[in-house]
Amino acid sequence: YIVFTDLDGTLVDHDTYSYEAALPAINLLKEKGIPLVFCTSKTRAEIEVYVDELNTGHPFISENGGAIFIPHAYFDVDYVSSRSTEKYDIIELGTDYNLLRNVLLNIAASEDLSITGFGDMTNEGVSQDTGLDLESACLAKQREYDEAFKMDGDEKDAETLINKIQANGLNYTRGGRYWHIIGENDKGKAVNILTQIYRKQYGNVRTIGLGDSQNDYPMLKVVDIAFLVQKHNGKHDPKITDTKITKVEGIGPVGWNMAISELLK
Ligand code: 2M8
Ligand code: MG
Structure with missing residues (x-):
């Protein structure tokens, strides 16, 4: 096994x-x-x-x-x-984090979506949001292939977000708390x-x-x-x-x- x-x-x-x-x-x-x-x-x-x-x-x-x-x-x-x-x-297998961040920021701006990623948050912010201690929050921000983010919005915003992510040749998934923007992986x-x-x-x-x-x-x-x-x-x-x-x-x-x-x- x-x-x-x-x-x-x-x-x-x-x-x-x-x-x-x-x-x-x-x-x-x-x-x-x-x-x-x-x-x-x-x-x-x-x-x-x-x-x-x-x-x-x-x-x-x-x-x-x-x-x-x-x-x-x-x-x-x-x-x-x-x-x-x-x-x-x-x-x-993944796509570079900086590219993912750029696409996400562009989508948020062009579609007027309220999106906050780990890259926008301080260690304190990630810690408060997740319940991780400060040190762990800092480690969670050391991202290479995936941006974790949250969105304030309704079903329609979610649909817009998904369409735009896919139109950019990228993918998304969802964890326990967050959305994730990823590549082909x-x-x-x-x-x-x-x-x-x-x-x-x-x-x-x-x-x-x-x-x-x-x-x-x-x-x-x-x-x-x-x-x-x-x-x-x-x-x-x-x-x-x-x-x-x-x-x-x-x-x-x-x-x-x-x-x-x-x-x-
Ligand atoms: C994020 O992952 C969880 C997994 O379910 C989520 O999407 O809610 C990750 O970004 C991870 O790095 C972090 O440790 C975790 C904290 O809850 O959140
Ligand atoms: Mg899980």
């Missing part, structure tokens, strides 16, 4: 950002040597905090499939990467690429995916076993109706813990 998981609202609680309720199942994965791969809207800088705390040491996927970060020498087999840093080989494409590398290395591994929101749907569609946990309101995302996706009773990390413990028992 390989486990691909969303963070916000799935492995970590929507409000407290704690994974405490999922620790029994996280430890079970460690015991069994099953890779835990984070696949989230969060930035590289944010994810590294979780990687360090949970000592996963595995590859991870940032910013809604914007990039795959593979620690050097993690795989023996070859794969094509876009660039390398001291720590990682990076497979980039999504979580499913990134999971597919990383799964292929795992299969090249280990043969036919089975993939598990866990998520809570619309931005997880592409990932949940491509894994062998998919779980949808309840959102903080105690409901499953109403937009996700695929019957191959198992709806878990339990909000965020509580549902996560149940799903993984049950599956591996």
